[in-house]
Structures are given as C-alpha cells and as structure tokens.
Amino acid sequence: MTGSRAATRARIEADIIRIGRRQLAEVGAAALSLREVARELGMVSSAVYRYVESRDDLLTQLIIAAYDSLGEAAEAASERASDAGDLSRWVAVGDAIRTWALERPHEYLLLYGTPVPGYAAPDDTVSPGTRVSLALVGVVHDAARAGRLDDVAPFVSPVPAALAHDLGELSRLIDVDDDPARLAAVLFGWTQLFGHLSFELTSQTRGMVGDHGEFFRHAVTSSGRAIGLR
Amino acid sequence: MTGSRAATRARIEADIIRIGRRQLAEVGAAALSLREVARELGMVSSAVYRYVESRDDLLTQLIIAAYDSLGEAAEAASERASDAGDLSRWVAVGDAIRTWALERPHEYLLLYGTPVPGYAAPDDTVSPGTRVSLALVGVVHDAARAGRLDDVAPFVSPVPAALAHDLGELSRLIDVDDDPARLAAVLFGWTQLFGHLSFELTSQTRGMVGDHGEFFRHAVTSSGRAIGLR
DNA sequence: TGTACATCAGTGAACGCGCGTTCACTGATGTAC
C-alpha cells in the first residue's frame, strides 16, 4: 500500500539524501554516519546497504547534490539580475553564493573546506562543481560579448608570460575577451570571493570585521570593477 | 640516568608536540589520536594523561605551536626583505606563508580550514593567530610611515560608510594611514592571499591553473600594487 | 649523611562508546506462463 516498489525505492533514496544533508548540517561531514542515517530511516543499520554502496558513496552523492544546489542558486541569481547592470549582476551572483553558504555552512565546507579524512572525491564530482564558476564567469562573458566592458584595472598588469599561457582554459569559457590581464582579474575575483567566504565561515575575521555582508559585498563589487564590469 | 625529572618532563612534552605535528601531517586533525601518541612514545595509553589534560588540550597546544611557527616564518621573511622595495617585501612575506603552508598542508588546514568537529578553540589561540597578519600589515605600516605609498587603486572606492567605520581596528595596526580605501585594500589582499592558498591546498583550481606558484605570486603582487606598495 | 615521607611517572585492566560492513535469513512484491 506504500506504492509500487520503484516508487518506494525512489522515495527512500531521496530520503537518504535529505537525511544526509541534515546530518551534514548538524555535525559536519567527518561525523556523517550510515548507522545514524539508518536510525532516522527507521531501519536496521545493514538495510541502508540496499540503497547505498558505502559511506563514501553517500558522501559522493551528497557532494554532487550540494554542488548542484549551489550552482542552481548562482544561476538563478544570474538570471534574475540579467536586466541589471553587469556589475550589479556580478554582485548578485556573489551574494547568492554567500547566502547559500551561510544557510548551510557544513555543506559549503564539504565542498570548499578541508577534505574529508580518508575520502577521495571521484571524478563524477568535478563537472557539477564547475556550475557555480560558470555562472560567475558567464556574467563577464555576457558583458564582453555585448561590448560593455571597461578597461581592466591596471594593477594586474603585466601578467607574467608563463601565467598568461596557463589562462587558456579560462579563456575558452569567457570566449570573447582573451586579454590575459582580464582573465587574471577574473580568476582573482573568483578566488577572493571564496576566500572571503571561507574566512567568514571559519571566523578568521572575528574582531576585525563587523558587518560581514557589507564587507563581502564591497569586496565583490571591487573585484567586479577591477575586471571592468560596470 | 635520563636526566633530572624536570628535564625528562620537558623533553617528553616536546616529544608529544613533535609527534602530534607529525600525526597532523600524516592523517590530519580529525584523526589525531592520543592513543597513537602514546604508542609512538612507547607508553601505555593512559600515561600520556600525565602530560596532557585531554585530546582537546593537545589540539590547542598544536594550534598554538602552528600559529607560532607560521608567524615566525612570516616575520623572518619580512625581516630578510626589509631592504628590498615594499612591494617585493610584501610578496616575500606572502611567499613565505605559502611555502610554510605547502610544507605542512594539514597544519595549515588546522588553522584555516574546516573547524575540527567537536572542538572549540579557546581564547589562548587568538593572540598567536594574529602574528602572521601583523607581519603582513607591518609591511604596509613601514611603507606608510616612510611616506613611500602610492595612491590606493581606485576600484576599491567608494568604501561604504558602515564598512569604513568597521575598519577602525585595522587602522590602529597600520597606524599611519587611515584612508578607508587603503584599509579595505589591505583587508582584501589579506583574504585573497589565504583564499588562494586554501584553493590550492584543496585542489579547487585543478585544471584551471598550471603553475600555482606563478599564479600566487602574481596575485599577491597585484594586491600589493592595489594597496599602493611599490 | 642517612632516613622517612611525599611526589611523581608509568602500568594494566577496564568501561562504554560508535562505527562500517558482511552474512544467512524471512517474508513480501512483482513477473512469466
């Protein structure tokens, strides 16, 4: 009476992810426990092995789910702000990332923090991870295609030759502008954004910064300006 | 015949820190184990309680030791480069921080990564943590006092009023220049530096950046220029 | 200089905990004819 076997299975699989995320939120990735998942599912511990291959398998699924959720949040913000100026749009995406992170710090740290001891992320994990970055870069891409970019800030020049060469990958994503200084500025903005978040989430800035939202927004605005967004 | 009681005790206390750091290096903070420390010490597990109050106590000592070691490395680099230009000196300190981090990634992540589950860092931990930051800021401080600062890059302006107000703490450290834009630029450089390192250590940049050293050095150079160092 | 006592270092056994994973099993749900 609980529906067809396939439907029940799908429901339970979704439940497991949901419970896993809740556990992540409460105790963090290192303390994620299959036995606890089973308990919350109302099953005996061995039963969850019908749904999940191992603890590492569950972690992988959770990482993918988290990347997707974050990527979606970023993309949605980008779309919502597609009529605003490029700089506001850049900030909007950054803000969405921050909001997502603050709502689930442990999930953020699962993606961008210390690797979980004894766990090696498989390759399935890489492609969902690029979604956020693509959302950010997409803003620059659109601005470049529309010819709305100001000059890149002079302080990133000159870009050392070896580095300029390395920027090829990113150049394919932005697609229009392949000025190495611009590419470097985008990369800097990107690392700075996540650097800020990691600092905020691990309280490194305690005592130094009062209003983290204001600080973050200003940092992202500044990096956007340096890139040449307006 | 192993020396006076006090000397033996001092030696074993130092051994414990040394073993703890090695364990950190090999398995990370989450897997740090008092029983394993005892084993390597050639003692029975309960014996280490003569030297250490608890696992958390050992973690705290290790954190303090790591902060001190990192702070020392940064200060030494700053001193070594005190005759170079301000910008080179800034980069030298950044490079020293990176070198330290790459040599002991787990220790770096203990300080700047995901908080260890179930462990709350006590206050003894805060003051040694500021040493690195002071070394970095000191470079700007010296340049400011000597009147060798260029204009701060325009892209950080205008600084929102609420944020400008928050920067008071940092202003006391830099001491000479209290232009909010400059303070913001320093703060950005600081978070960007650690953001880069965290990305590098957790392999977030894989595929995107080839030569991380080059990338890092350019990023730090750029942030230094933005601050107005030359 | 020698003795009596106090402090300290290290032992060994134990408590209680939670974990991931395997395995043989029962009973229910689905499928083929």
Place this chain on the structure above:
DNA sequence: TGTACATCAGTGAACGCGCGTTCACTGATGTAC
C-alpha cells in the same frame, strides 16, 4: 485468473576496529629534617 518462481527489502546477529578516559596500583625519584 491462477500458479510457480525470481527478485527484492528489511532483519538480526556478529566481526573487528579504534577511540577517550578513569582508576587503583607499583616502583622510582626527589625533598625535608
């Protein structure tokens, strides 16, 4: 539509692991007189 068989979901017991921490103890090192 009914029956025979195969698949699947969940059970319960068990294995083996390592952990932090406590406690009563023995024997060695230091201290006071």
